[in-house]
Amino acid sequence: MLDNSALHKKVKSILYSLTGITLSENKDIMIANRLHKLKRDTKYSGDIEELLEAIEDGEYQMEFINSFTTNKTHFFREDFHFTDLINRVLPEFAKSGKDIKMYCSASSTGEEPYSMAMTVLEAQETLGKKINATILATDIDTNVLQYAANGIYRYSKSSKEFPQWIKPQKYFKRRVQKTLANEEILIKVKPELQKMVTFQVMNLNDPTYPYEKNYFDVIFCRNVLIYFSTPDQNKILKKLFNHLKMGGTLYLGHSENPHDLINYVQRIGQNIFIKTKELP
Ligand SMILES: C[S@@+](CC[C@H](N)C(=O)[O-])C[C@H]1O[C@@H](n2cnc3c(N)ncnc32)[C@H](O)[C@@H]1O
Secondary structure (H helix, E strand, O other): OOOHHHHHHHHHHHHHHHHOOOOOOOOHHHHHHHHHHHHHHHOOOOOHHHHHHHHHOOOOHHHHHHHHOOOOOOOOOOOHHHHHHHHHHHHHHHHHOOOEEEEEOOOOOOHHHHHHHHHHHHHHHHHOOOOOEEEEEEEOOHHHHHHHHHOEEEEOOOOOOOOOOOOHHHHEEEOOOOOOHHHOEEEEEOHHHHOOEEEEEOOOOOOOOOOOOOOEEEEEEOOOHHHOOHHHHHHHHHHHHHOEEEEEEEEEOOOOOOHHHHHHEEEEEOOEEEEOOOOO
């Protein structure tokens, strides 16, 4: 029988091989809680050690991944990226009439890609021109993708989530339901927003990505690299970069770093990078 330390070592090794996520030291309480939840979700009748063996043999892998991802997000997180999108990127596409292809590479419960979509619709209205935008949103966690595709969120009027230039009632319908705790209500994304976003499951740790080279005009890769080791962050960044067009924009999370891409980009703002050169 494995002791706790050996059990946690096994969890870390399985998580790394399935997702590339590296769990740092002092995550014992988190691992214990998530293992407990995993056992409940899978309704596995044996003990945790047997469950981990079953996962290593290929069973319950989706449930394992879904239990061990951290999905914290909110609408217009790091809103200066959306300000850059509306002020600098989108006017070009409104002017040229060219399609804009955007990619949200760790979309969690959907707030980030829907914020991208609201920014496009807002730009369209301000500029008085149609913008043909598509947004691909991927994540490794199938539960959050399902949640995102449903597009139902809790909202409180006192929330500071939305910037001043976004009126949530333009983009969400109130669900007929009693007010929840803390004056919260349920809101549902309107169809015009929903139809701009396609959700798909994708593992950033896969050796290659199923997209054309130089396909995207904009890539959001925010608050996900932090879960990977520096060498693995570099690998992911390089794979993503191959699918970004020359002159396209890469947005990274506030504590993330472009590492080896630094000589191939121009930094134009807080973790905003324009592709200036192809990788060798
Ligand atoms: C903290 S959330 C960040 C969400 C959003 N990008 C933001 O900045 O608010 C991190 C997301 O990365 C996803 N993730 C973790 N490992 C991944 C992998 N190997 N491939 C794809 N997504 C992954 C998780 O499931 C989670 O939803």
